[in-house]
Amino acid sequence: MLLQWLPESIVPMILQITPPDVYSKQPDRMVWDLDISGSFSISSVYNLVRKVSNISIFSSNIWLTALPAKISFFMMRMSSGRLSVMEVLQRWGVCGPSRCTCCENPGVDSIDHIFCAGDVPRQVWESFQVEIGDFATPSMVKHAVIQWWLRPAKNKWLRLVYQVLPSLICWHLWKARNVAVWEGKVLSAMQVHGFVLSDLCDIL
Numbered sequence: 001m002l003l004q005w006l007p008e009s010i011v012p013m014i015l016q017i018t019p020p021d022v023y024s025k026q027p028d029r030m031v032w033d034l035d036i037s038g039s040f041s042i043s044s045v046y047n048l049v050r051k052v053s054n055i056s057i058f059s060s061n062i063w064l065t066a067l068p069a070k071i072s073f074f075m076m077r078m079s080s081g082r083l084s085v086m087e088v089l090q091r092w093g094v095c096g097p098s099r100c101t102c103c104e105n106p107g108v109d110s111i112d113h114i115f116c117a118g119d120v121p122r123q124v125w126e127s128f129q130v131e132i133g134d135f136a137t138p139s140m141v142k143h144a145v146i147q148w149w150l151r152p153a154k155n156k157w158l159r160l161v162y163q164v165l166p167s168l169i170c171w172h173l174w175k176a177r178n179v180a181v182w183e184g185k186v187l188s189a190m191q192v193h194g195f196v197l198s199d200l201c202d203i204l
């Protein structure tokens with residue numbers, strides 16, 4: 001009967017296995033060898049057939065259970081350059097004034113300027129750089145967040161702070177930019193700093 005269903009080469013191996021004791025209380029059942037529980041699962045099949053690739057530093061740090069999903073989705077859009085700032089809209093053929101709301105001398109309304117290079121963003125990032133000899137704020141937001149993610153942490157709570165803080169900073173800078181654009185209210189770096197700390201305390 002085994003030969004009807006299985007390759008001839010493995011039938012002798014199966015015949016060498018002692019069958020379960022019929023008098024034992026353990027029921028005879030089929031076992032899925034790819035899972036520790038012995039039960040079939042889709043995830044174990046997926047892990048068997050998927051191609052393992054390099055882990056993205058962005059994905060591993062923005063898709064955290066500690067972060068609200070809306071912030072994770074926002075960070076994904078920001079890192080891929082899909083936020084509706086004037087620099088992006090102009091590439092889509094939408095013309096308009098490209099002036100930021102965060103500087104005394106307005107700069108270009110671009111992703112790097114809004115989240116890193118502008119006056120208010122730079123002050124917000126620097127307000128969290130309290131260590132002596134700390135790194136300078138770069139001009140690109142991707143570099144700014146990666147610098148935090150690569151910091152060595154002494155314990156898991158500090159590691160969590162380093163992971164979520166860049167996302168919270170970017171999220172509140174984006175909210176401040178939108179308040180300035182749509183409501184005409186310009187928030188200071190100290191106000192944005194306070195919102196970030198409030199959310200960080202809630203997460204911790």
